Amino acid sequence: MNDRTKHMLRNLLLYVFIFTVVLWVVVPIVVSALYAFSSRLDYYNMHKVIPTHYTLKWVKTILFVLGAWQGIKNSIVVALLTILISFVLGVPAGYAIAKYLFPGKDSIKLSIIALRMFPIPVMAIPLVVLYIKIHLYDTLIGVALAHTAMALPFVVLITSSIFAGVSKELEEAGMVFGLTRFQSFLKITLPLALPGLAAAAMFTFVMSWNEVFVASILTLKHRTLPAQILSIMAGSSGGAAPPYYKFAAAFIMIMPALVFIFFARKYLVTMWGITIK
Amino acid sequence: MVEVKLEHITKEFGGLKAVDDLSLEIRDGEFLVLLGPSGCGKTTTLRMISGLETPTSGRILFGDRDVTYLQPKDRNVSMVFQSYAVWPHMTVRDNIAFPLQIKKVPKHEIEEKVRWAAEMLQIEELLDRYPSQLSGGQRQRVAVARAIVVEPDVLLMDEPLSNLDAKLRVTMRAEIKKLQTKLNVTTIYVTHDQVEAMTMGDRIAVMNHGKLLQIGKPTEVYLNPKSMFVATFIGSPEMNLLDAKVTIGEDGRTYFEGDGFRIAIPESMASALEGYVGKTVALGIRPEHMTIEGVSKLEHVKNVAKITGKVDFVEALGTDTIVHVEVGNGIIKIKLPGHIPLPIGEEVSIVVDLDMLHVFDKDTKDAII
Amino acid sequence: MKSKYLPYLLILPAIVYLLFFIGYPLVQAIILAFTHNGHLSLYNFRSALATPTFIPAFKYTLALAAVIIPTQLFLALILSLIMTRTFKGKDMVLYALIIPLTISDVAGGLIWYTLLSDAGFLNKLLINIGLISQPIHFFGYQYRNMEFLAIVLEELWRSTAIVFVIILAGMQMISKEYIEAAEVFGAGYWTRLRKIIIPMLKPSIQSALIIRTLFAMQIFGAVWMLAGRDIPVLAGEGYYQLTFIRNYGVASIYALAIAALSIVLGALYVKFLKAPYLEVSR
Numbered sequence: 061m062n063d064r065t066k067h068m069l070r071n072l073l074l075y076v077f078i079f080t081v082v083l084w085v086v087v088p089i090v091v092s093a094l095y096a097f098s099s100r101l102d103y104y105n106m107h108k109v110i111p112t113h114y115t116l117k118w119v120k121t122i123l124f125v126l127g128a129w130q131g132i133k134n135s136i137v138v139a140l141l142t143i144l145i146s147f148v149l150g151v152p153a154g155y156a157i158a159k160y161l162f163p164g165k166d167s168i169k170l171s172i173i174a175l176r177m178f179p180i181p182v183m184a185i186p187l188v189v190l191y192i193k194i195h196l197y198d199t200l201i202g203v204a205l206a207h208t209a210m211a212l213p214f215v216v217l218i219t220s221s222i223f224a225g226v227s228k229e230l231e232e233a234g235m236v237f238g239l240t241r242f243q244s245f246l247k248i249t250l251p252l253a254l255p256g257l258a259a260a261a262m263f264t265f266v267m268s269w270n271e272v273f274v275a276s277i278l279t280l281k282h283r284t285l286p287a288q289i290l291s292i293m294a295g296s297s298g299g300a301a302p303p304y305y306k307f308a309a310a311f312i313m314i315m316p317a318l319v320f321i322f323f324a325r326k327y328l329v330t331m332w333g334i335t336i337k
Numbered sequence: 338m339v340e341v342k343l344e345h346i347t348k349e350f351g352g353l354k355a356v357d358d359l360s361l362e363i364r365d366g367e368f369l370v371l372l373g374p375s376g377c378g379k380t381t382t383l384r385m386i387s388g389l390e391t392p393t394s395g396r397i398l399f400g401d402r403d404v405t406y407l408q409p410k411d412r413n414v415s416m417v418f419q420s421y422a423v424w425p426h427m428t429v430r431d432n433i434a435f436p437l438q439i440k441k442v443p444k445h446e447i448e449e450k451v452r453w454a455a456e457m458l459q460i461e462e463l464l465d466r467y468p469s470q471l472s473g474g475q476r477q478r479v480a481v482a483r484a485i486v487v488e489p490d491v492l493l494m495d496e497p498l499s500n501l502d503a504k505l506r507v508t509m510r511a512e513i514k515k516l517q518t519k520l521n522v523t524t525i526y527v528t529h530d531q532v533e534a535m536t537m538g539d540r541i542a543v544m545n546h547g548k549l550l551q552i553g554k555p556t557e558v559y560l561n562p563k564s565m566f567v568a569t570f571i572g573s574p575e576m577n578l579l580d581a582k583v584t585i586g587e588d589g590r591t592y593f594e595g596d597g598f599r600i601a602i603p604e605s606m607a608s609a610l611e612g613y614v615g616k617t618v619a620l621g622i623r624p625e626h627m628t629i630e631g632v633s634k635l636e637h638v639k640n641v642a643k644i645t646g647k648v649d650f651v652e653a654l655g656t657d658t659i660v661h662v663e664v665g666n667g668i669i670k671i672k673l674p675g676h677i678p679l680p681i682g683e684e685v686s687i688v689v690d691l692d693m694l695h696v697f698d699k700d701t702k703d704a705i706i
Numbered sequence: 707m708k709s710k711y712l713p714y715l716l717i718l719p720a721i722v723y724l725l726f727f728i729g730y731p732l733v734q735a736i737i738l739a740f741t742h743n744g745h746l747s748l749y750n751f752r753s754a755l756a757t758p759t760f761i762p763a764f765k766y767t768l769a770l771a772a773v774i775i776p777t778q779l780f781l782a783l784i785l786s787l788i789m790t791r792t793f794k795g796k797d798m799v800l801y802a803l804i805i806p807l808t809i810s811d812v813a814g815g816l817i818w819y820t821l822l823s824d825a826g827f828l829n830k831l832l833i834n835i836g837l838i839s840q841p842i843h844f845f846g847y848q849y850r851n852m853e854f855l856a857i858v859l860e861e862l863w864r865s866t867a868i869v870f871v872i873i874l875a876g877m878q879m880i881s882k883e884y885i886e887a888a889e890v891f892g893a894g895y896w897t898r899l900r901k902i903i904i905p906m907l908k909p910s911i912q913s914a915l916i917i918r919t920l921f922a923m924q925i926f927g928a929v930w931m932l933a934g935r936d937i938p939v940l941a942g943e944g945y946y947q948l949t950f951i952r953n954y955g956v957a958s959i960y961a962l963a964i965a966a967l968s969i970v971l972g973a974l975y976v977k978f979l980k981a982p983y984l985e986v987s988r
Contacts, residue, residue, distance in 0.1 A: 078788065082802045088863060089805070091827045092817040106841075109830045149720045156716035168717060175724050177920050179968055181941050181961040183727060185948055186734030209727035212720055270810030272927045273941060277948060286812045290930060293816070303823050306931075310816035317808035325801050329871075387890055410892035422887035426905045426983045435901075436891035467983045483891070 089314065095304065096311035103304055118308035126305070128312055131288035134200055138275070138284055139268040141204035143261050146211045147219075151257070154219025155245070159228065169220075176213035183209065184274045191278060198280045206278060207268045214267070215260060222256035223249065259327035262320045269317060285313060339399045339490040339523055340365045341386065346395035348381050348547075355381045357547035359395075366521045368514065370538035372528060374570070378547040379527045383493050386525060388412050399490055410439070415489035419496045421480040423468045429455075429479050430464040436487045454486040457516060474505050481513070485520060492517070492524040498533065510536055531571045535559065543567045560693075565702040568621050568695060574659060576695070577669050579620045583613045593620060597665025600642040603691050609705055610696065618705065621695035624672035629660065630686040633673045640691035644669070648683045662687060735965075739958035750955030757956070763938040764963065770854070770929075770939070771922040774861045775869075778918065779911070781862070782869040786877045787899075806867040814864040815931025819845070822856050845932070853933035860928050865921070869914045876910025877903070905981075912979040919975070920968045940964050 095103065096119060098111035123129040156162075157169055187206060188197065196202035226249050234244035250257075272286035279287055289309045341363040348356040356378040363369045371379040384390040386397060388409035397405045404412050415436070423432055433454055437447045455461045458478040468476055477497060484492060497513070498506045514537045517524050528534055534541045535555045542552040543566070551563045562568035568576050581595035583602070591602040591610065602610060610618075628635045630643070646664035658677040661668050662685060671687060679685070696705045742749035754760050789800065809817070821827045822844040829841035844852040880903065888898045904911075926941040935946065944960030947953045 074788065074791070074793065078793070078799055081785065082799055084863070085802050085805055087827075088817050088821055089809075092820045095820050095827070104825050106825065106830055106833055109827065109834055149723055152716040153720035156713040160713035162713045165713075168721070172721070172724065175728055177917070177968070177972075178728050178732075179920070179924055179961065179964045181924060181944050182735050182965045183731045185944060185954070185957050185961045186731040186738060187727075188948065189734060189738065189954060190730070206727070209724060212724055216720055266808055270808075270813070272810060272812050273924070273945065277945065286810055286927070289812055289816070290927065293931065303819065303825065306816045307820045310813050310820065313813040313816070314809055317810075318805070321805070321808040325804070329800060329804060389886055389889065409890045410894065414890060416887070416890045418883045418887055420881065420883050422881070422883040424884055424887075424902060424906075426908070426981065435888070435893075439892040439897065467986050469983065470986055487891070 089318075092307050092310050092314075096307040098304060098307075100304065118304045119312065122305055122308045122312065126292055127283075127288050128285060128309065131283055131285035132312070134282055134288075135269055135284040135286075137200050138204045138207060139265045141201060142207040142211055142268040143264050145204060145208040146215045146264060147257075147261070149208070150212050150215030151219050153216045155223050155249075157216065157220040158223035159231075169217075172213045172216050176210070180210065180273055184277045187274075188277055197278065198282055200282055200284075203275050203278050203284060204268075206274045207271060210271065210274070211264045211267055215264060218260040218263070219253075219257065222253045222260070225256070226252045256327065259324040262324045263327075266317045266320055270313075289313065341491055341523060341525070342396075342398040343382070343386070344396040344398070346382070346385060346392045346397065348378070348385060348390065349393045354547050356385070356392075359544075359547070359549050361542060361549060361552065363523060363525060365523055368517050368524045368526065368537060368539045370526045370528060370534040370541045371544060372531060372534040372538075372541050372570075373544035374529055377544045379529075379544050380495055382544070383416075383495055383525060383527050386491065387414050387416050387493050413487070413490040414493055415484035415487055415491075416493040417477075417480045417484045417495065417497045419499060421473075421476045421497075421500075423476045423479050423483070425468050428465055428467055429460065429471070432468070432479055433464075433483045433486050436483065440487065450486050454482040457485065457519075458482040474501055474509070477501065477509070481516070485516070485522070488520075489522065492522045494524065494526045496528050497526075499528070499530070506533075513537065531573070535571065541571075543570065545570075561704075562621075562695065563704050565619060565621070565697045565704075568697070568704070572623055574624050574670050574672065576621045576623050578697075579622075579664075579667065579669070580617055580699075581620050582617045583610055583615065585614060593618075595620070595665070596667060597646065598644040600644070600689070600691075603640045606694075606696070613698075613705070617699060619697040619699050621697060622689060622693060624659065624670045626690045626693035627669070627671045628673065628688045629662075629671060629677075629679070630688050632677055632679070632685075633675075635688060635690055638688075638690045638692070642689045642691055644687040644689060646685060646687060648679050648681050648685055650681065651677075651679055653678065660685075732965075735958045735961055738954050739962050742955060750953075750959050753953075754956045754959040757943075759935070759938040759943050760960075763940045763943045763960070766854075766937050767923060767925065767939045767941075767964075767967070770857060770861070770925060771919060773858055774865075775915065775918055775922060777858075777862060778866045778869045779873075779915065781866050782873040782914070783904075783907075785866075785870050786874040787903075789874055790877060803870060804867055806864045807871070809864055811864070811925075811927030812931055814860050815928040818856060818860040818863065818928075819932060822859075847936050850933070850936050853936055856932045857929055857937065860932060861925075864928070865918070868921075869918050872914040872917065873907065873910055876907050876913075879910075880906050908979060908981045909984065912975055912981075915979070916972055916975050919971050923964045923967050923971070940967075 094111060097114040097116065099113035099115045102108050102111035102113045123132075157165065184206065191197040191202050196205070230252070231244045231248055234248045235241060239247060270286065272290055275284040276287040276290055283291065293306055293309060343359055343361040346356055346359045347354060359378070359382060371382060373379045381390060385392050388404070388407060391406060395405070396403055399412065424435075427435070430451055433451045434447050437450060442450070451464070452461070455464055458481055460475065460478050460482060463471060463475060463479070468479070471479070480497070498509055501509060510533060526537065538555055540552060541555055541558050543550045543558065545566050551558055551567045553561075558567060559571055562571065565578070569578065579595050581593035581600075584592050584594045586592050591607055591614070593600040593602060626635075644664055646662040646669065648660060649663040649668055650661040652659040652661075653676060655676065658673045658675065660671045660673060660677070660679055662671060664687075669687065697703065698705055739750050740746060740748065785803065789796070819826070823829075824841040824843065829838075832838045833841065842852070843849045844856045884906065885898055885902055888902045893901065924941045925939050926945065929937055929939050929942055935942065940960050940963050944957045944964075947960060948957035
């Protein structure tokens with residue numbers, strides 16, 4: 061039965077490895093969250109690996125004294141604007157790619173994806189010059205327009221695969237029974253595509269919420285959350301804020317993303333083509 | 338060249354018995370077909386012989402060797418997969434050479450053997466191509482060439498023809514059978530297509546719900562099915578099944594009484610049916626073992642019975658005609674040679690060859706006769 | 707007929723938008739970089755080279771990528787192989803592994819600051835277990851090498867998921883029968899890995915490497931949070947030149963340096979990870 065014990069040992073090793081990896085992902089987040097609320101004494105107490113006394117002080121200060129709350133509001137506005145504009149532009153494009161066969165389709169599709177590979181700094185830095193000229197500098201809409209450019213390829217790709225999943229025949233049945241193509245789209249395709257579109261919206265939100273380079277460059281007073289945090293806390297030598305503020309900042313930044321992705325997790329995985337067995 | 342023995346093989350997947358107490362002997366050099374519907378356990382059985390799955394209980398022997406727990410690589414088996422599994426990133430030559438490379442066969446020998454296998458399957462000109470450049474049929478030949486190149490003890494085939502179009506399937510059936518005869522390698526072939534089984538197998542093993550129902554030469558299984566399932570699974574069009582009650586007439590003779598007919602039971606069958614008087618049984622008769630009076634004749638027939646009915650539908654196939662006759666509330670299908678255009682609604686008299694009549698117990702589904 | 711043009715019309719707004727936001731800045735960046743006082747000149751280029759941080763930024767950007775990316779590829783392969791097996795709780799594990807996809811580089815930097823700072827989790831843990839008696843210093847200019855390590859750890863933690871997701875998708879596309887066929891024909895686990903799985907993963911590996919490398923050339927938030935300008939990187943220095951020095955020309959040079967690196971590395975990947983079997987036609 062030596063084969064059997066070998067088999068069991070390998071299984072055990074596998075589970076240990078998996079457990080370790082999951083811990084490796086989860087522990088930093090959990091620790092960060094705990095430390096964000098740790099009392100000052102407990103934080104500096106070298107014998108308290110996990111704090112036992114908690115306080116809301118740091119989170120409150122970050123939000124209301126150091127401007128994170130305003131940053132959150134700005135981030136939300138930017139994200140929502142980004143979703144709006146990128147969907148207005150991207151959904152029709154996604155529909156066209158999904159439902160029509162036309163010359164140049166593949167190369168157009170490829171180039172849209174390739175455009176996402178364009179380095180962001182090259183896009184953002186000249187944009188400052190332009191924005192200053194047309195008075196878009198330091199505006200939320202300005203940031204949203206830039207974020208839309210970053211999100212658009214992604215939105216086009218995702219919506220095209222969502223629409224491709226709605227059977228052509230369902231739409232055609234609608235048209236046979238008296239709807240125009242557009243009405244068929246509104247009444248049949250759109251409702252069926254809604255869950256997928258909702259997930260795409262959530263991802264776009266998270267992408268905009270997390271984006272820091274462009275947001276930092278294009279704003280001064282009206283900063284999004286990451287831009288604001290970056291300016292307050294940059295670097296160990298540059299940042300004057302004590303560590304617990306940093307943890308509080310981290311906590312605030314990751315909370316919405318974690319929540320969203322929990323709800324959209326199935327889509328997140330299948331969007332890359334992974335099947336959950 | 339090896340004999341394969343399966344002893345009481347059972348395979349359970351979480352409480353579900355995919356293969357249930359299967360015992361089977363495959364002779365050296367035999368072409369054995371595992372036939373059955375989807376989910377009957379035939380592919381699972383094949384995979385256990387290959388080593389890709391391990392039985393929950395039971396033994397598998399190659400000759401004297403107990404291979405039950407051996408890995409595939411230690412068994413000297415080869416397999417042709419349903420999807421061919423021809424590796425797309427290797428040329429045809431590399432695909433065929435792969436098993437030999439694994440066995441560390443010297444390079445010049447590999448070249449010889451690859452050439453030999455390619456010639457057997459007539460794919461010599463394709464050796465330097467990639468699978469994406471080949472048609473389905475060509476890829477299938479590559480899969481077979483790869484399987485024979487190592488000269489395995491056992492050759493396994495998992496529905497290799499099911500992805501080909503109908504015409505190609507017919508050609509490949511003959512080719513595979515000829516190839517196997519030439520190589521004389523013990524072959525186990527899985528299919529759900531009973532025509533394939535009948536034309537290719539030295540013996541057919543019919544399976545359903547994980548159990549082996551019957552094993553025998555094609556003609557045996559065809560003419561003497563031991564259960565209703567085997568009787569109806571093999572043969573196209575399907576065997577006709579009619580319910581009938583075994584009764585005793587006023588003249589003391591026994592009769593089959595069914596919906597719209599009454600057949601006198603011949604002496605040869607009377608004793609076997611003794612215990613069934615008053616019970617309902619299932620009568621089975623193949624479409625080609627009947628004819629229609631006045632229209633066609635059955636040759637070499639001794640005992641007949643006549644059933645009357647009305648023509649309901651006629652299928653003209655060109656070489657044969659299948660006549661659907663309404664008898665009582667049911668339909669009986671009769672196969673007549675040639676083109677016989679009978680008018681719908683016509684009253685006809687069906688002549689039944691009683692020597693080819695099968696009787697099945699309705700509860701156990703086994704053959705009584 | 708109107709419907710012939712309809713698909714093009716539907717796509718047009720998106721394409722025009724993208725071309726504008728890519729084309730205009732690209733042209734403008736080149737202008738900003740290579741003009742000075744209205745004339746075509748290499749002034750900015752020379753200024754950039756003269757800054758003490760230009761060459762280091764180049765080196766560090768590449769060094770970080772050289773350390774992080776191969777490690778991530780290796781980890782992604784191992785994780786993907788594990789995820790092809792079945793085991794209890796596999797769904798939950800998959801979701802856990804994907805969580806880092808939602809965490810921004812700034813947040814990641816902050817989280818790892820929590821873990822590695824003097825009174826952070828790691829130091830406290832090690833001290834309380836007794837492995838060390840003084841905290842390990844990860845931050846501060848004099849600990850630049852540790853800062854480098856901190857950045858590496860943060861990136862390994864956060865962005866391996868991107869590579870993992872692409873590799874896993876590629877691996878799931880490999881039909882089980884290809885691997886079983888190899889098994890039946892005698893290939894052991896490592897042979898199957900080397901000769902079947904990895905070659906068939908080549909396209910995915912190429913995609914993952916290109917995507918990951920192009921992002922790595924732009925590394926910014928994590929570095930700024932963990933090391934500030936102690937570890938200069940191209941995007942960070944560009945940001946600094948733009949926001950603090952207000953030198954658009956030099957900032958653009960930094961941005962174009964990133965673009966140049968991206969193009970060169972992208973082209974190298976495409977050249978060396980070619981898969982002949984994908985290029986032949988019927």
